[in-house]
Amino acid sequence: MTTNSLNQAVSADLRERHAAAFMPNYGVPPVALVRGEGAYVWDQAGTRYLDLIAGIAVSSLGHGHPALAEAVSRQVSTIAHTSNLFVNEPEVLLAERLLGLLGAPGKVFLANSGTEANECALKLVLKYGRATGRGYIVAAENGFHGRTLGALSLTGKASIRDQFGPFPVDVRFVPYGDADALKQAVTGECSAVFLEPTQGEAGVVPPPAGYMRTAREICDATGALLVLDEIQSAIGRTGHWFAHQHDGIVPDVLTLAKGLGGGMPIGACVGFGDAGTLFAKGDHGSTFGGNPVSSAAALAVLDTIDRDGLLARARACGELLAGGVAAVDHPLISGVRGRGLWLAAVLTAPVAAQVQDAAQRAGFLVNAVQPDAVRLAPPLIVTEDQIGSFVAALPAILAEVTP
Structure with a gap:
């Protein structure tokens, strides 16, 4: 047996073991990754x-970045866990750093994931609503805020939501980007509006110009809290630290995760102004939230983005990536959506899964986020030459796909 055949057999064996050991909610992923360096990864077949x-x-700095590796190694050898019964310096430094980047007075809660950050935001909203006599929440159709029951109650995707209802929270969904529908839905009885600055899992769908500012104005007029889910869009992904900064607004509550830890699990919920002091002692908590290793990782990510000019x-x-994809002359390419290094190649047919598979065979990992949309979210350290290699390969990749 050749070395390559042996490696392929090992990879197949690992996938079979995955299928035998794990619940089937993910299916079996097609590739077993074993290492990474920069913007590249390798599978078990080499x-x-x-x-x-x-x-x-998530991997803002790519793979194996020395700043992230050094920060995590140093911290885990010093103290790896404290719980919320004690203070650790990295969590304090991280909270201070986030507030400084946001440029507005607020308070931070650190969690372990985006879903947990949104659960924190939901509890803030519920407490605010009960204190002010407000009941329902408004969220967007096709929005995604997580899969735990609280976060799922805010998620406007029937395919993943309906089988787990009914939900204890009254959430009313409106079409994303429709300012008139939002204005009609939000009254003085609404406690909050939950929105993504761009809808990620819906296919990297940006709102019309001015929509986020209008949402801010509607919430100001009615007293509802504006909660922005920036789990995917923050930490430089769109070319600003936070996507809402493109619109010059400040939410009442902001949720973060993914790129903040550069690969380490972390989430954050930030409450601005009065929203930051809604919780009393004992209202919320997390055993692992504020973990010093994840906090150190996040600080290394923020420092590196700043030092290396990654915004x-x-x-x-x-x-470069958006222009290159849009310029590909192929009937399957309809256009490109998104901003910065958070993009979707929009297709003229529901063949995104086939494009994903063809790209993998050509040596590129992309994501069929919707049947007609391929998500592109490379590490912030990706180079012009690497982008050029994908754009050059894209016509041949598309040629393999049958509409």
């Missing part, structure tokens, strides 16, 4: 892939 999805917009790189490389 095949190299350009990673254009970055663990679903500007996200803008420049995002324009």
Whole structure:
């Protein structure tokens, strides 16, 4: 048996063991990854892939970044866990750093994931609603805020939501981007509006110009809290630290995760102004939230983005990637949506899964986020040459796909 055949057999064996050991909610992933370096990853067969999805917009600094490795190694050898019964310096430094980047007075709660950050935001909203006599929440159709029961109650996707209802929270859904529908739905009895600055799992769908500012104005007029879910869009992904900064607004509550930890599990909920002091002692908690290792990782991510000018790189490389994909002359390409290094190649037919498979065979990892949309969210350290290699390969990738 050749070395390559042996490696392929090992990979197949690992996938079979995965199928035998894990619940079937993910199916069996098609590739077993064993290592990464920069924007590249390798599978067990030794095949190299350009990673254009970055663990679903998580691996901000790519793979094996020395700043992240050093920060995590140093911290785990010092103290790896304290719980919320004690203070650790990395969590305090991280909260201070986030508030500084946001440029508005607020308070931070650290969690372990985006779903947990949204659960925190939901509890803030429920407490606010009961204190002010408000009941229902407004969220967007096709929005995604997580899969735990609280977060799922805010998620406007019937395919993943309906089988787990009914939900204890009264959430009313409106079409995303429809300012008139939002205005009609939000009254003085509404406690909050939950929105993504761009809908991620719906296919990287941006709102019309001015929509986020209008949402801010509607909430100001009615007294509802504006909660922005930036689980995917923050930490430089769109070329700003936070996507809402493109619109010049400040939410009442902001949720973060994914790219903040660069691969380590972390989430954050930030309450601005009065929303930051809604919780009393004992109202919420997390054993692992504020973990010093994850906090140290997040600080390394923020420091590296700042030091290496990765916000500007996200803008420049995002324009290069979007322009390159849009310029591909192929009947399957309809256009490109998104901003910075958070994009979707929009297709003219529901063949995104086939495009994903063809790209994998060509050495590129992309994500069929919707049947007609392929998500592209490479690490912020991706280079112009790497983007160029994907754009150059895209016509041949599309040629393999049958509409």
